[in-house]
Amino acid sequence: MSDPRLAELSRRLPALRLLATAAELEHYGRDWTRRWTPAPLAIALPAGAEEVQAIVRWANELRVAIVPSGGRTGLSGGAVAANGELVLSLQRMNRLLDFNAVDRTLTVQPGMVLQHVHDAAREHGLLYPVDFAARGSCSIGGNIATNAGGIRVIRYGNTREWIAGLKVVAGNGELLDLNRGLIKNSSGYDFRQLLIGSEGTLGIVVEATLKLTNPPPPSQVMLLALPDMDALMQVFALFRARLVLQAFEFFTDHALRHVLAHGAQRAIDGDYPYYVVCEFDAADERQQEAALSAFERALEQGWVSDGVIAQSEAQAAALWRLREGITESLAPRRPYKNDVSVRVSAVPAFLHEMQALLAREYPQAEVVWFGHIGDGNLHINVLRPDGLAEDAFIAQCEHVTTLLAATLQRHGGSISAEHGIGLVKRAYLESTRSAAEIALMRGVRQVFDPNGILNPGKLFAAD
Numbered sequence: 001m002s003d004p005r006l007a008e009l010s011r012r013l014p015a016l017r018l019l020a021t022a023a024e025l026e027h028y029g030r031d032w033t034r035r036w037t038p039a040p041l042a043i044a045l046p047a048g049a050e051e052v053q054a055i056v057r058w059a060n061e062l063r064v065a066i067v068p069s070g071g072r073t074g075l076s077g078g079a080v081a082a083n084g085e086l087v088l089s090l091q092r093m094n095r096l097l098d099f100n101a102v103d104r105t106l107t108v109q110p111g112m113v114l115q116h117v118h119d120a121a122r123e124h125g126l127l128y129p130v131d132f133a134a135r136g137s138c139s140i141g142g143n144i145a146t147n148a149g150g151i152r153v154i155r156y157g158n159t160r161e162w163i164a165g166l167k168v169v170a171g172n173g174e175l176l177d178l179n180r181g182l183i184k185n186s187s188g189y190d191f192r193q194l195l196i197g198s199e200g201t202l203g204i205v206v207e208a209t210l211k212l213t214n215p216p217p218p219s220q221v222m223l224l225a226l227p228d229m230d231a232l233m234q235v236f237a238l239f240r241a242r243l244v245l246q247a248f249e250f251f252t253d254h255a256l257r258h259v260l261a262h263g264a265q266r267a268i269d270g271d272y273p274y275y276v277v278c279e280f281d282a283a284d285e286r287q288q289e290a291a292l293s294a295f296e297r298a299l300e301q302g303w304v305s306d307g308v309i310a311q312s313e314a315q316a317a318a319l320w321r322l323r324e325g326i327t328e329s330l331a332p333r334r335p336y337k338n339d340v341s342v343r344v345s346a347v348p349a350f351l352h353e354m355q356a357l358l359a360r361e362y363p364q365a366e367v368v369w370f371g372h373i374g375d376g377n378l379h380i381n382v383l384r385p386d387g388l389a390e391d392a393f394i395a396q397c398e399h400v401t402t403l404l405a406a407t408l409q410r411h412g413g414s415i416s417a418e419h420g421i422g423l424v425k426r427a428y429l430e431s432t433r434s435a436a437e438i439a440l441m442r443g444v445r446q447v448f449d450p451n452g453i454l455n456p457g458k459l460f461a462a463d
């Protein structure tokens with residue numbers, strides 16, 4: 001390592017693993033946005049909290065920016081290192097540290113892949129319920145950094161509901177033990193919750209204690225084809241009143257086309273503009289009958305045009321693939337993504353305005369929407385038309401996002417429901433947070449990270 005700052009780091013931590021080949025810099029310097037050219041200084045792969053702490057102290061002394069890095073499946077540029085930052089990858093800190101049967105908690109290192117968290121909980125007959133399509137690649141530390149949501153929020157809430165304790169190296173180099181797994185702790189500010197969703201701008205999670213719950217009762221998965229947008233919320237209201245929902249997800253015919261082209265199997269013949277995949281408790285005959293009767297009622301009302309209930313686990317997985325495969329099927333096109341939310345009660349009015357806006361502003365681009373409609377969370381993916389240069393496309397999308405942000409503001413919504421602000425959305429933060437709030441957020445950052453070394457330029461422009 002010829003860079004004197006890295007030489008100093010190696011002198012302080014001779015056992016620290018550092019990577020710096022061109023391929024490694026590229027691999028660790030980007031996330032799933034693929035918009036920025038990675039240009040990190042190097043990659044550090046600490047083996048434990050002590051090394052993380054020493055790196056943060058080194059970074060403060062030498063004023064080196066750090067990008068904390070998990071599975072880099074983020075979609076907002078939160079883990080991008082394009083300005084000579086040190087990427088601090090938590091990949092090697094991926095161990096299960098403890099299972100406590102009385103507390104019903106798992107204590108894990110931050111680099112543990114979400115799927116491995118699920119498996120560990122299942123081995124003890126319990127459930128860690130936060131779940132989404134990137135489960136095989138994303139890390140629990142990254143989930144915490146963005147307060148990740150996903151497909152079961154309607155039943156279980158976001159990541160923040162499931163964190164009993166965090167150990168964190170703050171930007172100032174202090175190791176903090178936050179909440180220590182307590183259920184009750186009314187002793188002042190809850191920094192644990194402040195850290196969750198802070199996108200690596202306040203501290204680096206080095207250990208997390210996760211709450212577990214009972215496994216869900218047996219469930220059924222249903223795919224519904226809907227004739228129009230208004231039917232979406234009508235079916236949702238009906239199903240939520242009559243069934244115990246575990247998930248209620250929607251996608252459009254555009255999304256279906258991409259996912260089918262990517263290898264998924266068609267489950268309903270015919271063309272319909274909207275689809276819903278829902279999963280609900282079906283522990284006994286009464287619940288199964290309730291589902292059928294809700295479906296029949298939706299058919300009678302004309303809110304549903306067709307539907308299918310999975311008869312096996314394999315069929316359930318195939319129906320889920322129609323929804324969960326969308327992001328992967330679109331990825332080669334590098335879509336411009338909006339990830340917005342409004343209160344569930346505001347969804348119908350917002351959807352109408354949003355649809356008119358998108359149709360008007362994107363006369364040529366294909367716009368694919370899908371998302372967690374039961375949480376009021378929509379994912380809008382805009383595909384670059386052939387022949388339009390990348391820069392011109394991004395400029396157009398940013399203009400439309402400004403209009404979308406104003407629409408969201410009118411409807412009391414958020415410019416980032418679950419992906420985080422990162423680099424992609426920092427220009428629109430004011431549409432969701434007041435100037436007074438942003439000033440306080442900056443003040444908090446100053447307290448935790450006085451030299452601004454943690455993920456500068458993410459969430460808000462560099463201090």
Ligand code: MLT
Nearest residue numbers: 075132133150327371379
């Ligand atoms: C999803 O809901 O599938 C994820 O948030 C990913 C995405 O929006 O592309």
Ligand code: ZN
Nearest residue numbers: 150371379418
């Ligand atoms: Zn999502």
